[in-house]
Every structure is written in structure tokens, then in C-alpha cells.
Amino acid sequence: MRNMHYERVSLARRGGSWRMSYRAVYDAEHKGDRKWVTIGAAASRAEAEHLAAEYLYNLPRDPEDERRAAAIEATEGHMPTVGELRQDDIDHALSVGAIEKSTYTGYCQHVRRLGDLGEIPVDRVTAQDVQLYIDSLVEDGYCSETVNLMLWTVRETLELASFRMLRTPLDLRRIRAPCSQASDAARSAPCAGRTSISSAAWCASRTPSARCPPPTATSRGRRARPA
Structure with missing residues (x-):
């Protein structure tokens, strides 16, 4: 700064x-x-x-200007990956008391679930990368609720990257993801575990334009692939 x-x-x-x-x-x-x-x-x-x-x-x-300036200074010579930026964001949310420890633990599981996409620097991610990631979740047998949760996670992370001026905005409106539970009807069990979070403080601590997180699926949202 x-x-x-x-x-x-x-x-x-x-x-x-x-x-x-x-x-x-x-x-x-x-x-x-x-x-x-x-x-x-x-x-x-x-x-x-x-x-x-x-x-x-x-x-x-x-305070928000100071946070943005610090984030820009911290990235000099290093561009954070999708996973690193998401982890930094949820670490901040926990530090200001915007989320509970249990919710934080669930979000850390989401970071790990980003897989290969989480290893890509935020300024190099393309819409095709995101679509391939969503397709891989569907192919791996994740229920639609979990797939849409992870798409929301990616969108929020890339919007944060744009807000911190690490990249230009990325249009993800054409990303195809399950829009209902219809595709899950043929599966053996419902998507398990949901955690509601109250995050008004989190939204306020980040940016006036930030959207509050929706209810989230826990790590048990994955189901076995059909035989």
C-alpha cells in the first residue's frame, strides 16, 4: 500500500x-x-x-481501498491461482467473523474440489476451462446441487479477481450446468447435507456489489456414479 x-x-x-x-x-x-x-x-x-x-x-x-491496494501489492511478481484466491477470500471471511468455523471448513473442502481448475492462475482462466470443469463434475457423478454450487464458487472467485483488478471480467453466462434436480431422479440417493449461512457481514466486508452466498452443499454432496 x-x-x-x-x-x-x-x-x-x-x-x-x-x-x-x-x-x-x-x-x-x-x-x-x-x-x-x-x-x-x-x-x-x-x-x-x-x-x-x-x-x-x-x-x-x-478500508476496502486499503484491502484492494494490499491485494494488488501482494500479487507483484505472482498471480494467484483460482484456488489460492478463493482460499484467501474465505480466510478473510473467517477472520472478520462473517462465517462460522463449520462453514469455513466446508468452504475449504470446496477449494480442494476445484481440482485442476484451482491450479490455473486467475488471469489465464477461460470460459472453456470453466465449462470443461463443470462437465467433469457431471461425469464424476456429482449431483446437480453440488455442480451448481461449484459453478457459483468459480463465478464468485473470478468476480473477486476482476474486482481486485487481477483480470478482466469473464462472461460465464453461457456455461451449461444442471438447472434442476431432474437429472438426479435416476440416481440412488438425494444430494446430502446443506448448510445455510448468514453472510451479510461477509458481503459488507468485501464490496458493496458483492452477492451474499447461497445455501451451500457440504462435501457429502457427491454420490456414486450409476452402474
């Missing part, structure tokens, strides 16, 4: 006040989203620019 600071993007008069937009600068290549603030009345633009500079100088660092 050694290079992080805030910079002004725009400054304009709005009625009797001046309004400024600004953003976090994490390093020479990474910048945050624009934010807006009204800095008050000023008789001239020069006075408004002085107020804007003073505002940014005294502006406390946003």
Missing part, C-alpha cells in the same frame, strides 16, 4: 456549491472507481481547487 493515494478526477459548480469526483490510485497501473462528494461553496475555481486538495489530503483511507 506504499503508493496508494486519492486523486481528483473532476470539479464542477453545482448551484451554490462545488462538487468533486475522485478515485483511489493503488499504483501506476491500477485505479479505483470514481466517487463523488460536495466540498462546499467557493467564490472562485481557485478557491474550490484549494478546498478539493484539502479534502483529499485529509481524507481517511477507505
